[in-house]
Amino acid sequence: MSKPHAIIIGAGFTGTATAHDLALRGFDVTVIERGDICHGTSGRTHGLLHSGGRYAVKDQESAIECITENTILRRIVPQVIEPNGGLFIALDESDLAYAEQFIESCEECHIPLEEIKPQEALRREPHINPRVLTAFMIPDGTFDPLRLALAFAGTAKRNGAKFRTYTEVKKLITDGKGNITGVNLLDLKSGKSAELYADIVVNATGAWAGEIVETVGVNVPVKPTPGVMVAFEQRFVQRTVNRLNKPGDGDIVLPQRRMVVVGTTSFEVDSLDYVPVLEDHVKLMIERGAQLIPAIAGAKIRGKYMATRPLIGGGEGRSVARTFKCYDHKEMHNLDGLVTITGGKATTLRAMAEKTADVVCTKLGINAPCVTAETPLLSYRQYYLQPNEDFS
Numbered sequence: 001m002s003k004p005h006a007i008i009i010g011a012g013f014t015g016t017a018t019a020h021d022l023a024l025r026g027f028d029v030t031v032i033e034r035g036d037i038c039h040g041t042s043g044r045t046h047g048l049l050h051s052g053g054r055y056a057v058k059d060q061e062s063a064i065e066c067i068t069e070n071t072i073l074r075r076i077v078p079q080v081i082e083p084n085g086g087l088f089i090a091l092d093e094s095d096l097a098y099a100e101q102f103i104e105s106c107e108e109c110h111i112p113l114e115e116i117k118p119q120e121a122l123r124r125e126p127h128i129n130p131r132v133l134t135a136f137m138i139p140d141g142t143f144d145p146l147r148l149a150l151a152f153a154g155t156a157k158r159n160g161a162k163f164r165t166y167t168e169v170k171k172l173i174t175d176g177k178g179n180i181t182g183v184n185l186l187d188l189k190s191g192k193s194a195e196l197y198a199d200i201v202v203n204a205t206g207a208w209a210g211e212i213v214e215t216v217g218v219n220v221p222v223k224p225t226p227g228v229m230v231a232f233e234q235r236f237v238q239r240t241v242n243r244l245n246k247p248g249d250g251d252i253v254l255p256q257r258r259m260v261v262v263g264t265t266s267f268e269v270d271s272l273d274y275v276p277v278l279e280d281h282v283k284l285m286i287e288r289g290a291q292l293i294p295a296i297a298g299a300k301i302r303g304k305y306m307a308t309r310p311l312i313g314g315g316e317g318r319s320v321a322r323t324f325k326c327y328d329h330k331e332m333h334n335l336d337g338l339v340t341i342t343g344g345k346a347t348t349l350r351a352m353a354e355k356t357a358d359v360v361c362t363k364l365g366i367n368a369p370c371v372t373a374e375t376p377l378l379s380y381r382q383y384y385l386q387p388n389e390d391f392s
């Protein structure tokens with residue numbers, strides 16, 4: 001019997017992780033991406049492997065997803081992670097007042113934490129604000145965004161998945177009876193159009209998820225929410241430093257290679273085609289970052305950039321949940337053959353893929369359990385070592 005064919009649109013964290021999962025469950029997988037791997041949000045993410053501490057008080061569903069997946073990713077893809085931990089530091093009375101709720105919520109979400117004295121926090125991280133009043137260690141980490149996606153993509157490729165990059169999906173194809181049967185493609189290198197058919201199409205286009213399904217007249221409740229980040233030319237800290245308070249702008253500084261990156265903001269845009277790096281947001285990142293690490297005020301900026309979160313559900317800005325959702329368009333719009341996965345975080349990419357592959361398997365009547373939580377990923381290099389399919 002031939003393998004079921006799945007088309008995945010988008011090669012960010014979500015699309016590459018889903019390709020890996022479906023390839024392991026016996027699917028013939030084709031990933032279509034209009035840029036290269038991590039062309040969208042995933043290529044410009046902050047890089048914090050969340051422990052869930054940031055969400056524990058207000059969004060426990062996301063917090064539990066984060067600590068569960070943080071533990072799994074450390075096991076299956078340690079080669080792209082700096083398991084350096086994270087600090088939450090209190091700098092004023094309001095931060096101190098938050099501590100009690102923070103401890104209680106972390107315990108409820110099973111996020112291990114250790115309170116340490118200001119002198120000890122300063123011993124571990126000499127560049128943090130010397131006015132620190134108390135600090136908590138939690139199991140945050142940092143990851144290399146491109147290598148994280150490449151490790152999933154390379155392992156998927158080794159298991160037979162094909163990656164068709166620089167190819168844009170222009171439209172979903174319907175059979176006129178309420179089923180999606182494939183996609184219309186434009187090869188951006190040759191300028192040639194083509195059709196590709198499959199048993200199932202997975203829309204993993206993140207913030208662009210609404211645009212793809214609009215081509216067949218339906219919608220998904222994705223809320224593109226950009227944020228600005230600023231990188232500085234010195235690695236002032238060895239672990240993530242968070243402000244001990246409810247999530248806000250510029251309250252995380254984390255090490256990436258020889259830099260630190262301060263993030264982030266949260267705003268809304270009308271068009272995804274042009275999202276500006278707003279100068280007042282950059283100023284705010286410098287101000288807020290310098291509260292955590294005073295040396296940031298005089299540090300040389302290495303880069304200012306932005307990316308767009310694909311958040312789901314109602315609410316405004318930071319009140320929107322950071323969890324994810326897999327939409328079966330048969331249930332939503334009586335449109336079979338299409339699922340959309342969006343929302344979530346880089347940290348939860350594997351769980352998002354598991355959920356999507358479960359929905360796909362149920363729809364196609366395939367009994368193949370998820371094994372990604374126990375399957376170590378290959379080196380990111382595998383993506384380049386494996387020869388590319390010739391699609392011409």
Ligand SMILES: Cc1cc2nc3c(=O)[nH]c(=O)nc-3n(C[C@H](O)[C@H](O)[C@H](O)COP(=O)(O)OP(=O)(O)OC[C@H]3O[C@@H](n4cnc5c(N)ncnc54)[C@H](O)[C@@H]3O)c2cc1C
Nearest residue numbers: 010012013014034040041042046047048169206227346347
């Ligand atoms: C500022 C910011 C900071 C963040 N920091 C963190 C963090 O520290 N830790 C964390 O865990 N999470 C973080 N996140 C969240 C995380 O980055 C995102 O949830 C994640 O990158 C989304 O991945 P995705 O694969 O769903 O979307 P994307 O990475 O955007 O992938 C979608 C892909 O679809 C492609 N595409 C779109 N339309 C088409 C088409 N028509 N044809 C072909 N291809 C198409 C795009 O080119 C893109 O590559 C952050 C997000 C933002 C915005």
